[in-house]
Amino acid sequence: MDKIYLFVWGALLCLPAMVTALAVETGRRVVIYDNLATEVAAPPTNFGTADPGVLWVTLEDLKRATQFVLKPQGVCRDELCFPIPKARRSAFLSEQGSITWFNLSEFARLLRQPAAFDAEQSVWYFGPRSDEQNSYVDSLIAPDFTLPDMNGKQHSLSGYRGKKVLLLTWASW
């Protein structure tokens, strides 16, 4: 029903509006970042690439999905900033009318962040940056986590500082 409605609505307006409506309708995309899933808008063009795994998002969606924002010094989240390589700026940013699109999959490559992509479902999953994942190899500090017990009470490993801890994983399977 929604598709038919959009089609008729688009046809009634004019061709560009119809194309936009269909692009949004068929372009439902999900970005999973820091384990949080966010639906993002698809761009009207594929920016000259045939690779469906390339992910362009608006700056607004970038912030919603990842908390990163574009600043003069780079792409930043709180104190953390990653400069965009000057010579390759167009690989990361593209102005389309009043909207600036950002290439999140290219940014992941820059940050050495693994990304899994499913073309059929249009879902992108970004894992931790390599430096985050491997920081304990140098610091030797046990990576912290917070998880619930079966009653839903949250426990953090770091909450047990001052005691020796045997961290033990198991599974039902």
Added chain:
Amino acid sequence: MIVSVAQDTGGVKDAGKWIEAAKPDYPVLIDTQHLVTRLYNMVNVPTAVWINEQGRIVRPNEAAYVDNRLKAMTKLDAEEYLNALRDWVAKGERSSFALSEKGLKERLTPQNPDWAQAAAEFGIAEYFYRKRLEAASIRHYKEAQRLNPESWNYKRQAWALSDSEREYGTSFMKEVQKLNGKPYYAPRQLPEVKKQDQK
């Protein structure tokens, strides 16, 4: 103290009955996204890490059985491990089982890129599983298994969530038989206990 963490996508539904039966007096956490496996680069269960009072790792990932019921398969002696653990609890950094910084650096290595990619594939598979998109979850569980063939966690969790014979063409018992005598767990490399340390 013990911090126990279930690596179970099914959460309380799958892990709960084991926790209730054990009646533990220590926290048992439920990790539905296998976060601890990813953070510590683990490939199997049970795996334990020793962590000192300052939060520093003392011994990284090791197979950790507390009894010998499965010794025929694991080829690991629980008593030897428990004695090592008791020695560290009593002596702290002076225990011969507490690894030096050099010893730790030899054992802790950065995650290789294939394993990092495998963790992302496992992550997207878990997302699809939660969304009940079974076919999508299976294709990414398979990709995780391909990229990190050493991970029994990726295999066994995925097999447990569907008909493993139908979807993966194998089963846990078949894969164990394929090992053909090779150890299921990486050997532990516990040092010999020195005579003067034994009281």
